[in-house]
Amino acid sequence: MGMSLLCQRRGIIKSRRFLVPDAITFGLIVGVFVGSTAGYLGSIMVSKHMALVGDALSHVALPGLALGILFNFNPFIGAFAFLAATVIVTWYLQKSTALSVEAIVGVLFVLALAIGILITPQVDLLEALFGDVSKITLTDTIITVLVSVCVIIVTKAIYPKLAVSMISRELATASKINVERINLIYLFLVATIVALGIKEVGTLLVGALVIVPAAAAKNFSSTLSRYCLMSAIFGLASATLGVLLSSYVSLPAGPLVVMVGAAIFIAGVVINAVSKRFKNKEHSQQRYANPNK
C-alpha cells in the first residue's frame, strides 16, 4: 500500500519533472523568438514616438482572447483578429481624420479593455492579463517560431523605408515610398508579435516587450544597425531571463520579463550617465592641462 502510494507519488513527481522542463523549454523558445522580434520592431516604435501605441495596442487583444476562451478556439486567432481590426481602424482614422495614432489607439484601447474585462470569464482573467508560460504548447511554439521568422524578414525588408518615412514623410514620398502602406504593414507586424507574446506575458504586459528593450538599446547605440541589434538582444535577454527566473522563484513570467527589461533599461541609463560624466571630466582635465587647445 505504502509502496504503491510512493510509486504513485514518484509518478506524479516524474510527470511533473517531465512537464515542467517542457513548459519552460517552450517558454524559453517562445521568449527567444518573440523577445528578439519584438525588440527589433520596437526600435522603430520608440523612435517614432509611438511607444505608448505599442503598449495600448496590446490591451486590444483582450476581447479576442476572451472570445477564444469562451468559444473554445485558439486564443491567438481571436487576439490577432482583434488586433488586426484595430490596426485597420487606426490606420483608416489616421488617414481620414486629424487625429493622431496615439489618440485613436488610446480610445480603442480603453474600449477593448472594458469589453475584454466584461466578457472574459473570471477564472481566466488573470491568465489573460498576465499570461501563463506553463500553458504554452508545442503547436504554440512552432507557430511562434515560424511567424516570428516571417516578421523579422518582412521588418528587415521594410526597415529602410520605415526609417526614412519616420525621418521625414515628405522625403519618403519624394523617394517614391508609399508611407501609408509601410505604416500599415508595420502596425500589422506589431499586432502579430503582440498576439504571439500574449501567452507568455499576458495582454497587460506584452507591450513592454516591444517598448522596453528598444528604449534600453537607445542608451548604447550610435548607429542604426547597432540599435536594431541591441534592441533584439535586450528583448531576447529579458524574455528568456524572465522565463528562467519564473521557474526558479515560482512567480508569473510576465511581470518578471518586464522587470528584467526594466533592469536593463535602468542599467543602461546609469552607465550612459556615468560614461558621459567621465568623458566630460576627462575633456575638462585635458583642456585644463592644455589651455591653448
Place this chain on the structure above:
Amino acid sequence: MSDAHRAATDGSNQPQAEDRDILVVSELSVSSQNKTILEEVSFNVKKGTSLAIVGPNGGGKSTLFRALLNLIPYSGTIKWKDKIRMGYVPQSLVSTDLPISVEEFLRFKCKTDFDTCIKSVGLEKDILRQTLGSLSGGELQRVLIAWAIVDNPTVLLFDEPTSGVDIGAEEPIYDKVNNLKKEVGITLFLISHNMHVVMHYADYVLALNKRVLFFGDRKSLTHSQLLSIIYGNEFALSEEGHYKE
C-alpha cells in the same frame, strides 16, 4: 507690369503644354478646414530650368510643394512628365532622434559603389560617421542635398534649403545646386525668402499669395519690382532705400 504679370493677374494664365515642359499645373486649388490655401494656381516649367517660388509667409509656397509631392489632397491638375526621378530637400527633418549615421542614411539610397556615390555628392568621410541628430544646420542641409542628388534625379525640390544655415555656408550650397543644373540639366524648384538668391539662381519666378501674383521670366523683373509684387510698393521702396543706404 510685365506680360507675364499681366497674364497672371487677368486670369488668362492657362499654361500651354509643350514638349519641353516637365511640369504643367492647371487651376490647382488646395483648401484645409474651409480655408483656402491655394486658389487656381497655374504654371508650367521647362526641363532644365529653375523656378523660384516666392511669397509672404502663409502664401502657400510649402503647400504647393506638398501638392507637387502628392502629399495632400487638391483640385485641379498636376502633370509631371513621365519617368522623372524626384529629389527633395526639406526645410528640416521631422525626427532626428533615430540613432542613424549619415552613412547608413545615404546607403538606403546608394546601394552599390558607395564611395563613388559619396565622392559625387562632395561629402567628406568624417561626416559619414556622425548621427543625423548631431549635425549642425549646414551639415544636415549638405547631407539632405546629398540624399536628394545621390541617385541622379531629374527634378529637385528645395524648400528653403539654407534656412538655419550660416550666412557663409549658403553660397556653396546654392553653387553646388546651380552646377548640377548646368552640368546634368536638373530641373530645379526653389522656395526662398532670400531675393538675392532668387535673382541670382532662378530662371523663372512664381510669386504666390494664395493666388499667382506673378509668373514669368526672372530677367523681366528688377529686385524692387519683385518685392513690390510680393509685399506691396511701400515695402519695396523702404527696402530699396535700405539698400541705397
